[in-house]
Amino acid sequence: MFDLGQYLPYLINRAGARLAVAFGQEIRRHGVTLQEWRVMAALAAHGAQRLSDLAALTSIELSTLSRLIGRMARSGLLTRSRAEGDRREIAVRLTARGTGLTRTIITTAKRYERLSLRGISKSEEDQLKRLLVRVYGNLGTLEPAPQR
């Protein structure tokens, strides 16, 4: 009737969930949550960002992110400041401490990635990543088209 084991959203969700649980517990020792790490990784990879761009980068809902950034600012991982030009925008950037901690966690992150890819060849790995990018893209184009 319905083969879960061949259903792509299921396979993606459970792989993602395992990664999240395993890695989330791992980085707990650094006093950082998964969501915080996602923000830090996005800032490390792309530099300072506006709040809404960060939301897109991390797939974290805007209101959730707004509060998350507040907490992270309070704990000194990053700075939130009004943007220069458009004064509605919030510029978010890592502090020195945030950058340092991110650098440390990146090492662990790469280890986990390698672990998750055991027994998978480089070309298969590339294929996997390429297809995930494609799936993501496919879903982006339909997002802003609900009922009207």
Add this chain to the structure above:
Amino acid sequence: MFDLGQYLPYLINRAGARLAVAFGQEIRRHGVTLQEWRVMAALAAHGAQRLSDLAALTSIELSTLSRLIGRMARSGLLTRSRAEGDRREIAVRLTARGTGLTRTIITTAKRYERLSLRGISKSEEDQLKRLLVRVYGNLGTLEPAPQR
């Protein structure tokens, strides 16, 4: 320093997040949440399950699932009953109404899966699924081995 676009956990998470948001909103019209759908799909695919097996199947944390099942039982989608043999176990099974609704949603689910796979060949699709199963498996073997 760190290329997010080539980092597997990131690619999995964002593809999963988009699927979740898009499909979650879609099934809202049936009065069902994503998590509820996941439980229904698991029960439809594997038949009646113990609570802890359901947790493993759905990647939902046990205490969260316990309460979720309670709500779903109250709204008549499924039944929770003590198991025959071991009376600690809870047997969860879909009601007729739950089965019917699941059948309906499965149609939508398959449509979303096709949508997410646009421009991907059958052999690439199989490859993608196979690799996601592998990643999931790779992470399973390290789960129960933290500090001791």
Add this chain to the structure above:
DNA sequence: CAATATTACTTGCAAACGCAAGTAACTTCA
């Protein structure tokens, strides 16, 4: 250039989450 609309966030609120600490039903083993 002043309404009006839109954008970029923030906040209120109720619901959902996850960890840790229960409780009850088996198992094991001395």
Add this chain to the structure above:
DNA sequence: TGAAGTTACTTGCGTTTGCAAGTAATATTG
């Protein structure tokens, strides 16, 4: 066989979440 585990959930509690509604800054338009 009964005391000490272990397993299978449940529940308390503080935190996080997401939607909807609000606020403030900028754009658009008549």
